[in-house]
Amino acid sequence: MKKSLKTTEHLALLKTLYSLRVGAGLRQSDLAKLIDEPQSFVSKVEQGERRLDIIELRVIVKALGTSLEHFIKEFEKNINETK
Amino acid sequence: MKKSLKTTEHLALLKTLYSLRVGAGLRQSDLAKLIDEPQSFVSKVEQGERRLDIIELRVIVKALGTSLEHFIKEFEKNINETK
């Protein structure tokens, strides 16, 4: 399965993640600290350079104060808005 | 972020995926065909040998006739039942 980068879905994912972080008033280094990763990790994720499996996404989303379920809803919403 | 294998979350994920496929009455090769991947891919996924990002998970879950949102609910349910 090819690295699903730059597809509508992937762009929507990045957008959803970014909005959530910024909406939480955190900078990459803040989130990084919360999940015990370097800032470059967060940057790569937001850049689509690094992919996240659901478990990882769950950790991040929770660190940002949301549930995975809610995140997915936002994600789907963004997919529809984009296409 | 380490390969989240064999954690409660990961086991719950595999369980959720497996149940969904079997529940749909499909064998690995059937699902494989639906998502245009070899049978070994599906096996690896179910074995926890291959991780899925949300985009990929979404494709699979849809091929199995479910929404990502519903899948996540089942997933969370399984996490709680396991721990």
Add this chain to the structure above:
DNA sequence: AAAAGAATATCCCATAATAGGATATTAACA
């Protein structure tokens, strides 16, 4: 507008993960 500071992106490359056809195992059952 330029300097200073803050936030984010990119580099590098050793290490780890993945692809996928072929083959081995295990399960089902006549």
Add this chain to the structure above:
DNA sequence: TGTTAATATCCTATTATGGGATATTCTTTT
């Protein structure tokens, strides 16, 4: 038990990732 169906494992060339250091870009401040 022999046979077929279903799933797991092998192998290794290719691709992805880790993460500290550094470069870039964005914001302020004066």
